[in-house]
Amino acid sequence: MKSICFRAAFALSSAAFLMLPGSASAQSSPTLQLRTSFAGQYDTDLGWRPTYGTPSRHYPDAAPTIAAGQYEGQTRLFLGTYNSLGQFFNALQGPDNIHNAQQDLASVFGGVSAGYLVTQAQILRDLSPVQLPGQPVQLWDRYVIAARANNPNTNRSYIVFSVTRYNPAGEAGQCTYWFDTNDSQTSGLYADSPRFSTDGNALLITANMYSFSDNRFQYAKLWMYPKTAIYNDASLGTCPAAPSAPASLVLNMPNADGSLPFSVIPAKSNDTGTSAYLVNALLNGGNALTVWKLDTADPTQINGVYGPVSTNPYSVPPNAEQAGTSALITTWGSRLFNAVYRTGSGLWTVNTTGCTPNGDTAQRACVQWYQIDPNSFTVQRQGLVRTAGYHYYAPAIAANDEGDALLAFNGSAADHHVGVYY
Template identity: 25%
Template sequence: MNKIQSTSKYRLASLAVAVLTLVASQAQAQVAKPYFEFKKPKAVLSSLDVSVGDITPASQVFNASGAYVMGFEGISQYDLTALGKNAIPPDTIGAVGANQYMTTTNGVYGVYDKFTGVRTSRVTDTAFWAAAGQVGASGDSRVMYNSTANRWIAMSFGANVKDLQIAVSDTSDALGSWKSTKFEGYAGMGFGGTADYPTLALDRNAVYIGTNNFAPATAGGANSFRGTTLNVIPLNSLFSAAPSTENMTRFFTPYDGAPGAINADRGFAIQGVNSNKAGSSGKVLATSLFNADTMTYKVNGLLPNSATAASLSASVGIGEKGFESPSDAHQPSVAIAANRNIVAAGDERTSSSIYEANGRIYMVKTVDPTVNGVADESRIRYTVLDANTNAILDQGDIGQAGYDYYQGSIAVNDAGQVVIGYNRSGLDALTGKISFMGQSFSTGVDGHLISKSGELLLKESLTDDYHNGSVFGQASVGRQRWGDYSSVSVDPTDSSKFYLIGEFAREYNNDAGGHPGGSGGSRWGTWVAVIDANVAAVPEPSTWLMLVCGMSAVGFVANRRRRNEGSAS
């Protein structure tokens, strides 16, 4: 067993960090990577930061031609405060269905017409879950659309963060009725547990929810990492007339430092592999607890009606290229130098969904690829695996010098077309604002990704100085949480269309930002963009004619220079 390199710059997080030692035997120990942060409770802003008044969603964008088809604003922090909520970060997730786009954030959910971007619903998370039959919600929501069943599935913390609740729509209409069920994710050590960072995936046999488990060892103590759980629920148990966790199986991997506590590296932030093909089921990927690698294993013995006979295979590392955990991302922040390197880019966990298509598995994560280097810049690492052998077919890092790339997400259709979305920022005063970016690829016969659209600017932040939790003109206060994730989904009615959602920084909550009497704090927003994977790159520089619509249509021409991101495999 190898220890993680002592020169690695994995940082301690501000909320809670568990630097634990796993003893695999009495004779030899393996040291786990510093665990990055306990993410609950979410940072809830004080009354000083309450926004003033409601807002109209930011303008919609329609392209006359080009790969970037449409863009519109999702839920923003202003929406939260208008409904009596306020939290950072948003935990940005969304999915496209037959006719709608649904997005969930910490505090408020939204539904939109997928063809026009017009918002048709905005409700608090507690109101949504109450209508589905549950009392309360505490964030970390995720939503997906099951294109086989033509129904939605959503997941969230319960009112108590030890519990997880799942809702399934009765029809393809997100505005219709939903039914729900709840189960205990992690009870803890007798002093309250948290089933943190729940993930969500589904295939033809099961729904997969992975959690990172935290609990204090004593009353009043700090939360420490206690291991992980992979919850496997038969698909038919949830997508039935009354959703339930009947015939569910749970694989708990403890982590308490005791001799022999863990005999396998099951990783953390466990992600099931999404697949809509019969015969492809039970595949799991997770970032290694101990090394700069990704672990893969499989849930065997699954049936659509039962997971009670399921078992886990041995976990094996894929052998990816070396990396370090990314540091905070840069932004221009010319006025306040202290705010130029504060945006939390996250860590190397696989935060977004993983997909299988045509015998290949596609995933992304955020890394600093300059091991022991000085560049101090994050990149989006994509990996394509052979779904049968787990051999790496392609691996590359999206990015360029002078910028940080982070909070990536990916999706692939049956034709092997791939779209990756992510945030980018840097110190450059002209192009360094936090921006939501995306690009499309095709998959070669050898499994290598071939850039098709080039880098597309989907939404640029409205300020170069995001520092939520403090006011305009002041240095940042506390850790500047960003993300914690984004998502890309394939349109079930037109598989060439990919819907992306990510975070951007809105205007300040002050007079200059159009909010007289506001507190002056920064505000986050979310942006939904549609990319047509059939449209190839145009000669550089590319000129797009965009029709920008608010309550009425306003046209303008936006020139953006396409940046091809070369990435070695």
């Protein structure tokens, strides 16, 4: 297969090259087995709230984000979500770390200028090395809380994020940073659907870029920060000086079908090395994903390879029925929403596809998952989750080194309100 080279533009570094490796064929495999499921909490007329009792609705900015780890010496589960009213339910600020506390998202990032709408929050846990004076290196949790901040009046768009700050006594607040999503060569674009991940050296951020003037998609974009520029020295306790602009790359290299990459997802990783992975689906469906493998040995430059991975076919799903109303729930097409990388089992991701379940006569929204070897650009296992009469959509996946995986997704039917299943 003919390889493709392209020149990459960076915010602060010299040019680099990415090459397209040969494509690989997919392999058939058994599907995951459903062990248990449960109904989750609803969106409401007032946006997502951690309560029951109101009819199910759908709001595009209401997807919850979650991270688990250690807090004050105990295992905690932290849940945050942004709803349509601009409120952030942040368990870190809860009165007992169990019940969510309502908090304006902009207040999480103190210092964001007036006029900026802070939305689409994400929480990322990174287990990273910390060394205090006279002590061995320890692995401590750092939590990255990140969001977009757009100002439609000035046509400015920023990514804003906070990182856990430590001092010799322990956790001591946060260090907050932000950067302009436009560089010197572009203006008038805004970031949408940002996603975040880390590897051993870098924080990676991706987003879809749209035009303020007509809200049309332009391209996907990648930014990368060295961890050393944003993670503070615990022996000092102070935040690092404001870092320079991150390395950046417009992801306008073609997919297997010639389309532009859309919703490129950086995989959340347990790898402490210098490899990072990204993946995207084809916007209009197809039989391949695009996988990106980056070398972050120098996190001030973006270097790597990308190419297609052949998969079972997937297509744009229908919108989902729900009980009590004829209004359909948007299933957000065949895009990816999350990906994970485990050193022992590879790259995992999942998307929504159209399918007709066994025993059904209508096409439904179904969930298709993939286990990928990102070094050989091949699928190791893949499968489809579907049930006659039901729609499954908005999926997420987690996995361990042994190759066990957990799927979570929304589900609804004409006679069932939307719930969360796994």
